[in-house]
Amino acid sequence: MPQNISLVEDEPDQRSNCADALRAHGYRVNAFPDRVEALLAFEHSRPDLTILDIILGDDVNGGFDLCRDLLARVPDHPIIFLTTRTDEISQVSGLTLGAWDYLSKPVSLRFLVEKVSILLRLSGRAARNDQADTLRRVGELTLDGSRMRVRWREQALDLTLTEFRILEALARRPGHVATYEQLMESAKQGVVTRNTVNTHILHLRKKFKTLDSNFDQIGNEYALGYRWHDE
């Protein structure tokens, strides 16, 4: 049975393009141009995943409001922002609201489809409470690749999909430099700059530090990338 995806995008061309691409990968897509229609449809049937643009017509924060509304009804609902608003403030706002990921336009459809499939898989597993394998330990860090869960010194860390990917790339070879290029690749976004990577690392460090104020495992390799210090 195909999974349902809701797509909220005010621009018809992008809406149809995106929907076509997803349908081509076997998903059932319901596309809506604005918040009201999307919310109405959500009342009738709950999709498995929602892709939101932030600016919906004249409603510059329509996507944020919709995200808040959806998560108020279904807290674990996977939401991906797909938007032109790439500034940090918007990114942080979006992720703080509870979105699973934040992609900026123009997006690579391949990445988008991949993200969608990973998120659906994760949410499905979460729903089934699947205790599957693929656990990897790097020192005191535990990475659960299949469920995108991270534990640091046995404490769970709540990361976005992109953050998880970056952390995974960092910890792949502890003690070695993970270059910007590798990190960008792992972020699986259309256009990723060093700055985007830096922002993600910054968020990662912050999240670790809320658990452990002495956390100092992510080191800068200026001009190259970052390095995971294994103790």
Add this chain to the structure above:
Amino acid sequence: MTRRLGIVGKLMLVSVVLLVIPLLTFRYLQEMHDFVLKGQQDALQLAAQAIATVLHGREDLFAESGGLPFSPFEDQHCSPVPLEAPIRIDGNGRDWVQDPEHTCRYQRARSTWDNTSDRFAFDLTLGQRDQQLYVLFQVDDDTLRYRNPRNRNLDGSDHIRITIPGLDGVDRRYVVTTGEPGPVSAYEVGASFRYALGDGLPVRSMQGVWREDQGGYTLELRVPLAMLPLAKIGFAVANVVSGTASHKSVMGVFPSGSEMGGSSPIRLVLLESPEIDRILRALDLPGASISVIDERRRVRSELGNVSHGGTDVHRDHLIDAALRRGVVASESGEITTTASSPIRAGDTIVGAVLIEQENEEILALPRLALERERNFIIMACFAIALIFWLFAWRVAWRIHRLRDEAGDAIDPSGRVKRTALAADACAGDEVGDLSRAVSGLLSRLARYTSFLERVPATLRHELSNPLNSVSMSLQNLASERPEVSESKYLKSAERGVARIGEIIESLTEAASLEEALRHDELESIDLAAVVRGYAQNFASACPQRRIRVGGVCEAIPVLASGFRIEQLLDKLMDNAVASSPVNSEINLSLCYVKGGVRLRVENQGPLIAKEICEQVFESMFSTRMAKADGHPHMGLGLYIVRAIVESLGGRATVEESASRSGPVFAIDLPIAQAPTMRT
């Protein structure tokens, strides 16, 4: 730069015009002076005419016999001089003011004197003071004869004969003689001048002293004016050269009757013409002197006392005018104003009235008025100048304040910091207008600047959506039509999309940078370690340039965010690599400067022109075209550098030096005081 004259200076220069006020005052006074003198002349002319009218037809007053005796010295004017100081009667003539005008010299005509070959002459000087007539005889006489007191006759020795005409037409006669040098005695005598009348005692009211001197004697005599009812007195000097006490002396009396045409043996000296004098007294003109002059230019009467210094020319001129031409005339000199009017009797001119008045008093009026007002005028000029100065200072201050505020309203990078100036915003004058105009200008500029600042974000937003459409369409096309997925046109379209994506990305990076910088969390990091690590990594990533690091090796704590420093270095190195030739050297060095640390990045590319040193840090400023590798160059790198540096409280500059081989970008950052650091 030489400072030009400011508003204050200019206005002070303009206020020099105020000097016109004293100048005008001076001119006004000059006019006033002339006007007053003219008035004075007119007044004196009128007065002279009035007096002349009073004397009109009174030729009797001017007749020779009419009480006006003539001077014994035909060609000399002999009249008593008013004495300023009292004369000491001691036979010494030195306390007299020896004025030739008032000294009459008599010299014997040799032909009339045949008894002896003695030298004989005398000087007569008359003075008047305190109702006394002073007479000074200075007689040259080789043979002095003194009276023998045993003799009754008085004419046996050298003596002076005095004749005083009386009111009743009878003359009174006196002889002044002495037995020895010293006080003399005066006796009233009969017509023969020989024997004393009455009891033969001397007249006590007439006093004098006889003093012998070289070649003659000096006699000083004092006669009360009360003894001269007609103000006339005649003198003769008798010189006795031989003879005995009992016998008739051989004697010469000077001037002799024959010399005077035999009319009178006595020479009378005019003191005043009493009739005219009485008339003049009734016309008394305060501060003026009135003279009545007869046709022979003799002063018949003089009233008042005016020093006519320097006006003799005027006098002569005016007397001429009156006597010869018969016109009323007036002239003003430095000290006095003089007017003259002819006195007529029938058709002939018998004399002239001459009135002299000192200008002093009347000219003093405007001068005193000016002196009274002088301080006020000076004060007023100063006050006006002060008010000018204050006003100019105030205006200049307001303009300065406006200038400073307007200057501060835009920061060095051209951003409008405020759009409304407080200075003079409510003032109703031109400065206020200027302030409001500048405020308006600033707000328009601010709107425009904010529009420009929004352009990248707006552009990104507006471009992203269609770009996304194109991008997605291409991807869908490729997956839908596998046969075109390898088409070079599709690939080139995808590259184009990617390039536009990059452009938009770098635009956004710059546009949202300032907002992002505000949210950065700063920590103390070791700038030296960051730079060293960066350079090392960069060298391995970019083998086409030789990277060198120099300068301070110790830890330099800087309050910053590591990846911002990295971003900053990225931009600086990108710029250095892009503008320098392959295999050239890029030098990074750290040194301490006042209040912080300086990071210098020097490459061997072309020098940056001095004029654009400031501009290179501005947004979208670029001297380079798109690079060969196809990466767009937006001119945002150095703008980002400056934005980061300024957010950290530092400064980014291009070092100016002609001796360098390439441009040097200098980043000054403040040094942090925090104890712990991250590397």
